[in-house]
Amino acid sequence: MGPGLSARRWACRRPRTISARLASARRELEDERLLGPIREVHRANYECYGYLRVWHELRRRGVQVGRDRVARLMRSDGLRGAKRRGRPPQTTERDQAAPKRPDLVERQFVASAPNELWVADLTLVRCWELALYLAFVIDVFSRMIVGWQLAAHMRTDMVADALKMAIAIRGPGTWVGLVHHSDHGSQYTSLAYTQTLSDLGVQQSLGSLGDALDNALAESWVDSLKTELIANRVWRTRSQLEIAIVEYIGWFNHARLHSSLGYLPPAEHEARHRASQRDRARTATNLIAGRQAPAGLSALRLENSRSIEQ
Numbered sequence: 001m002g003p004g005l006s007a008r009r010w011a012c013r014r015p016r017t018i019s020a021r022l023a024s025a026r027r028e029l030e031d032e033r034l035l036g037p038i039r040e041v042h043r044a045n046y047e048c049y050g051y052l053r054v055w056h057e058l059r060r061r062g063v064q065v066g067r068d069r070v071a072r073l074m075r076s077d078g079l080r081g082a083k084r085r086g087r088p089p090q091t092t093e094r095d096q097a098a099p100k101r102p103d104l105v106e107r108q109f110v111a112s113a114p115n116e117l118w119v120a121d122l123t124l125v126r127c128w129e130l131a132l133y134l135a136f137v138i139d140v141f142s143r144m145i146v147g148w149q150l151a152a153h154m155r156t157d158m159v160a161d162a163l164k165m166a167i168a169i170r171g172p173g174t175w176v177g178l179v180h181h182s183d184h185g186s187q188y189t190s191l192a193y194t195q196t197l198s199d200l201g202v203q204q205s206l207g208s209l210g211d212a213l214d215n216a217l218a219e220s221w222v223d224s225l226k227t228e229l230i231a232n233r234v235w236r237t238r239s240q241l242e243i244a245i246v247e248y249i250g251w252f253n254h255a256r257l258h259s260s261l262g263y264l265p266p267a268e269h270e271a272r273h274r275a276s277q278r279d280r281a282r283t284a285t286n287l288i289a290g291r292q293a294p295a296g297l298s299a300l301r302l303e304n305s306r307s308i309e310q
Contacts, residue, residue, distance in 0.1 A: 035073055037063055042079050045256065046248070048228040050074075050081025056263040082227045101189075104205035105181045109217040111141040114270055115174045118146070118166065120182040121218035122159060123225070125150075125245070127235040134245065135162040135187075138221055141273075143258055144266035145221070145249045146170060150242055156190040163196065181205040183215050224252075 041057045042049055049057070051071040058065055074080070111117045117140040125132050135158050137147035147166025151158040167175060180202050182188040189206065197204050207214025229248045235241040257263040264272070 031069075031073055034063070034065055034069070035077060037061070038070060038073055039077070039079070042074070046082075046228050046251070047079075048082035049257075052259075053081070053257045053263070054079075056257050060257075082231065101194075101204050101206045103181075103207050103214065104179050104203060105207070105214075107213055107216065109140050111139075113273065114139055114141045114144075115170055115178055116141060117179045117181065119215060119218045120159065120162065120180065120188065121215055121222065122154065122185070122187070123222045125225075125230060125241065127238055127241040129236070129238050132238065132241065133158065134225075135159040136218075136221070137162050137166040138218060139266075140217060142266040142269045143217075143221075143261065144253050144270065148245075148249060150245060152238075154187060156187045156192050159187045160193055160196060163193075167200070175200050175202050179203045179205050181207065181215065182218075183207050 037058060038054055041054050041061075045053070045057070051067070051074050054074065055065070055067045055070040058070065105117065105119075109117070109119065118137050119140060120135070120137045122133050122135040125134050130152055132150055132152055133154050135149045135151075136145055138144065139146050146169050147162040147164070149158050149162040149165065151161075163180075178200075180197055182205075184206050187193060194204060212219045225248065229244065233244075235244060253265065254267045255265055257265060258269075261269045
């Protein structure tokens with residue numbers, strides 16, 4: 001019995017203490033049960049998810065848990081999201097002789113549908129064998145990587161291959177009205193590349209050189225790649241690095257949750273857009289059919305009345 005407590009007060013206090021202990025034990029058991037899926041989500045996503053993305057992924061899997069609880073459990077278990085690293089090496093070399101082209105984006109990286117605005121860039125990645133360059137094309141609407149190419153050089157044909165891959169994946173005609181935005185790198189201002197865009201009817205937009213904000217969305221993806229995949233990992237051969245990048249892009253397009261998309265993967269965001277477009281088209285068709293029905297019915301009634309008069 002505690003000092004200064006009467007027998008009556010102790011007797012009244014004891015049931016509440018037992019109840020509190022039982023509740024605490026239940027919370028501990030529930031915490032231990034939740035740690036399993038939390039660890040699995042964190043491990044399955046390159047161990048780069050912070051508590052917000054882990055919480056959203058758990059909700060997508062039907063696990064009902066509070067956001068703050070996920071943060072507390074991850075903190076107690078030593079699970080952390082990937083930390084952004086420093087600025088990547090400069091890979092842009094401007095061609096001073098290239099013709100000037102306008103900046104059609106002006107740092108407004110928004111699109112209302114797929115294939116309205118693509119951004120392109122390239123970056124340096126390394127393995128033990130050699131340094132490689134990765135060119136990529138992003139659809140701004142869904143943040144999906146629609147084209148990429150890995151090579152040991154920075155020649156124009158590398159970035160052109162990434163563009164051709166994007167065109168092949170998206171399908172014929174999808175680039176009508178498309179704006180292609182990049183920096184003033186010599187690969188993107190070369191005659192061969194600009195001629196390819198011109199032949200397709202794609203509008204070319206160029207940001208300034210050395211200003212990351214003019215191509216911020218592409219720079220952001222490079223930062224994500226370096227933070228989530230490249231950091232703290234080493235590949236011996238080129239083939240190992242290529243496989244790792246292909247797997248990462250597949251995960252990025254089909255599984256990674258994007259805060260700018262309402263914590264949806266790019267592929268799911270585009271699928272929802274297509275479903276919404278089909279629903280709108282179906283609704284419009286039904287409205288047109290509904291408006292035409294009375295006119296057709298009136299004509300039928302008029303025809304019937306004429307036949308009766310005759």
